[in-house]
Amino acid sequence: xxxxxxxxxxxxxxxxxxxxxxxxxxxxxxxxxxxxxxxxxxxxxxxxxxxxxxxxxxxxxxxxxxxxxxxxxxxxxxxxxxxxxxxxxxxxxxxxxxxxxxxxxxxxxxxxxxxxxxxxxxxxxxxxxxxxxxxxxxxxxxxxxxxxxxxxxxxxxxxxxxxxxxxxxxxxxxxxxxxxxxxxxxxxxxxxxxxxxxxxxxxxxxxxxxxxxxxxxxxxxxxxxxxxxxxxxxxxxxxxxxxxxxxxxxxxxxxxxxxxxxxxxxxxxxxxxxxxxxxxxxxxxxxxxxxxxxxxxxxxxxxxxxxxxxxxxxxxxxxxxxxxxxxxxxxxxxxxxxxxxxxxxxxxxxxxxxxxxxxxxxxxxxxxxxxxxxxxxxxxxxxxxxxxxxxxxxxxxxxxxxxxxxxxxxxxxxxxxxxxxxxxxxxxxxxxxxxxxxxxxxxxxxxxxxxxxxxxxxxxxxxxxxxxxxxxxxxxxxxxxxxxxxxxxxxxxxxxxxxxxxxxxxxxxxxxxxxxxxxxxxxxxxxxxxxxxxxxxxxxxxxxxxxxxxxxxxxxxxxxxxxxxxxxxxxxxxx
RNA sequence: GCGCCUCUAGCUCAACGGCAGAGCAGUGGACUCUUAAUCCAUUGGUUCAGGGUUCGAAUCCCUGGGGGCGCACCA
Numbered sequence: 001x002x003x004x005x006x007x008x009x010x011x012x013x014x015x016x017x018x019x020x021x022x023x024x025x026x027x028x029x030x031x032x033x034x035x036x037x038x039x040x041x042x043x044x045x046x047x048x049x050x051x052x053x054x055x056x057x058x059x060x061x062x063x064x065x066x067x068x069x070x071x072x073x074x075x076x077x078x079x080x081x082x083x084x085x086x087x088x089x090x091x092x093x094x095x096x097x098x099x100x101x102x103x104x105x106x107x108x109x110x111x112x113x114x115x116x117x118x119x120x121x122x123x124x125x126x127x128x129x130x131x132x133x134x135x136x137x138x139x140x141x142x143x144x145x146x147x148x149x150x151x152x153x154x155x156x157x158x159x160x161x162x163x164x165x166x167x168x169x170x171x172x173x174x175x176x177x178x179x180x181x182x183x184x185x186x187x188x189x190x191x192x193x194x195x196x197x198x199x200x201x202x203x204x205x206x207x208x209x210x211x212x213x214x215x216x217x218x219x220x221x222x223x224x225x226x227x228x229x230x231x232x233x234x235x236x237x238x239x240x241x242x243x244x245x246x247x248x249x250x251x252x253x254x255x256x257x258x259x260x261x262x263x264x265x266x267x268x269x270x271x272x273x274x275x276x277x278x279x280x281x282x283x284x285x286x287x288x289x290x291x292x293x294x295x296x297x298x299x300x301x302x303x304x305x306x307x308x309x310x311x312x313x314x315x316x317x318x319x320x321x322x323x324x325x326x327x328x329x330x331x332x333x334x335x336x337x338x339x340x341x342x343x344x345x346x347x348x349x350x351x352x353x354x355x356x357x358x359x360x361x362x363x364x365x366x367x368x369x370x371x372x373x374x375x376x377x378x379x380x381x382x383x384x385x386x387x388x389x390x391x392x393x394x395x396x397x398x399x400x401x402x403x404x405x406x407x408x409x410x411x412x413x414x415x416x417x418x419x420x421x422x423x424x425x426x427x428x429x430x431x432x433x434x435x436x437x438x439x440x441x442x443x444x445x446x447x448x449x450x451x452x453x454x455x456x457x458x459x460x461x462x463x464x465x466x467x468x469x470x471x472x473x474x475x476x477x478x479x480x481x482x483x484x485x486x487x488x489x490x491x492x493x494x495x496x497x498x499x500x501x502x503x504x505x506x507x508x509x510x511x512x513x514x515x516x517x518x519x520x521x522x523x524x525x526x527x528x529x530x531x532x533x534x535x536x537x538x539x540x541x542x543x544x545x546x547x548x549x550x551x552x553x554x555x556x557x558x559x560x561x562x563x564x565x566x567x568x569x570x571x572x573x574x575x
Numbered sequence: 576g577c578g579c580c581u582c583u584a585g586c587u588c589a590a591c592g593g594c595a596g597a598g599c600a601g602u603g604g605a606c607u608c609u610u611a612a613u614c615c616a617u618u619g620g621u622u623c624a625g626g627g628u629u630c631g632a633a634u635c636c637c638u639g640g641g642g643g644c645g646c647a648c649c650a
Contacts, residue, residue, distance in 0.1 A: 086619050087585040090601060132608095151613085152606040171607065188600075201608050225586035225599055227611050232582085234642045246586090290649065335649045336576085345650075430647095484650095491650055522649080547650055560643095561650095571641070 094187055094220045108218045113193035116140045120163035131204035135197055141208060142193045145186055155183055168194060169207040189219030237568050257552040257564050259375035264348055267370050273324040273350055278313035280306060287311030289522045291334040306332035310349040312530050318351050318541050319533045326350035339560045340490055343569045346548040355542035356497040357481040361458055364485055364493050364544055365394055375555050383488050384454050396458040399445050406448035413437035413463040413478040434518055438463025453486035468508040470496035487554055495544035502534035
């Protein structure tokens with residue numbers, strides 16, 4: 001069992017993403033959202049509804065009576081609102097409670113609350129109090145009410161802040177009748193600020209003995225099931241806020257993601273890299289082979305592309321003498337969506353002057369190993385069910401050798417295309433006539449060898465044809481000094497010795513342009529400004545790109561990119 | 576884009592051609608040491624939408640919508 005499987009004890013294992021996509025919270029949300037705007041829930045062709053006058057519509061009438069502004073703030077109204085059930089009556093009941101508070105002169109959405117401790121700080125400081133201890137230590141804490149246990153003249157509530165949870169101990173005898181009644185009116189999901197003293201119960205549960213409770217924000221909408229949380233992946237991603245409230249696994253995943261990115265920044269800064277920010281809006285979409293998103297600037301009346309890579313601007317900075325630069329930024333590719341692909345994703349790219357491919361391979365290993373240590377406290381993770389120690393050296397193998405071995409026949413981009421096409425046909429690999437030997441060899445590699453790369457592996461020596469920005473291999477003119485890092489059959493990183501000869505770069509660009517003109521939309525164009533930059537002289541340089549989402553996936557142990565992106569791209573919800 | 580799967584109360588799930596149900600949440604009540612508190616009572620449904628088959632449809636068929644998975648594209 002690896003540490004990353006650690007879960008808070010009281011909860012059962014959260015379901016992994018793919019099982020049972022059940023329930024349809026989306027609809028519920030859609031309903032209430034719509035009714036706020038006076039639109040009838042579940043849009044059916046029913047033209048009499050959308051005129052805003054709901055009085056004659058039986059199904060919408062009853063719960064509407066409870067809505068704040070229309071409700072006389074007394075208990076009867078709250079009672080009426082609570083009659084019936086379902087989301088709308090629940091929202092009405094909670095809203096009516098808001099109105100009552102306002103009427104009583106209480107601001108249900110105060111501006112601030114000064115706390116003395118986070119909940120984990122309380123636990124750290126008083127965690128070893130013996131059972132049945134009362135202290136005079138006054139604290140002010142804040143959090144969301146997650147659970148409540150009501151036993152007559154005592155109420156126990158579990159509140160949670162970002163750091164952790166703690167129990168509130170509310171005694172009628174301590175707070176008085178009125179305040180006790182107010183506490184009983186609190187709902188699961190409400191944010192509260194609490195003044196009290198630290199104590200432990202007879203069974204030893206560390207608690208805050210409440211003296212005063214202030215409502216910090218009312219939850220008008222009920223929380224998902226307190227035990228099962230949300231199961232429907234659609235709802236989890238669309239309503240990430242709700243997912244984060246009820247799903248500890250999701251919170252943990254994004255903590256890991258944060259730790260990984262923070263770790264990268266720290267490591268690179270320590271090694272003399274400067275963090276920069278380059279344009280997202282490009283006039284040419286270069287640096288990778290991918291379809292771009294197109295957008296438009298009105299005043300300039302100019303079509304622009306969202307960047308598909310960071311590469312070309314960063315290398316301009318190497319020309320400018322910045323020597324070591326990196327950027328962690330969002331990239332956009334107008335391609336398919338899958339468990340491994342989101343249209344926008346986060347890439348880290350770095351460039352190091354005076355180095356080559358071997359330097360950036362070393363940095364790749366270092367970055368990921370240190371990130372694992374920082375995020376998980378260990379370098380041992382589980383990949384495809386097997387424990388793998390990332391700290392062990394990662395094997396390196398040439399792409400052509402891996403492909404040849406998997407095929408059982410030597411392949412190399414220098415071979416006649418007919419020969420390579422015949423092998424492709426034999427292996428049922430589909431090819432296109434404009435592909436040269438390099439592209440064919442890459443396709444053969446992907447079809448045969450790639451799926452066996454589970455443990456971290458550097459694949460090196462990609463054909464020149466598919467690597468227009470990488471420097472030619474010093475021992476083989478058909479290949480480049482390039483590597484890709486594969487882990488769990490996924491490409492995680494890509495780096496090379498950067499091509500810095502402006503004349504050769506122009507030839508490569510022209511080949512890209514020709515391929516694009518021939519109909520391959522993913523291919524590149526001639527970037528004249530970049531060529532001009534190279535003409536000023538770019539020192540020998542090693543460059544690297546790492547897909548941060550995929551590193552986060554690897555270290556968080558999740559198998560869908562949507563699990564590491566807070567708000568993944570989805571079709572718009574129908575309200 | 577193609578194939579397969581899926582959608583039932585606010586949430587988690589039953590019912591699989593014959594009266595739409597449970598747990599949680601909510602509501603009313605009991606309880607001064609609970610831990611998903613417990614106990615008693617109880618509200619809540621256009622079964623994703625539309626059409627069809629049938630005496631009868633949540634269930635079978637068709638169309639549409641959302642989502643998931645696989646393939647393709649890519650990182």
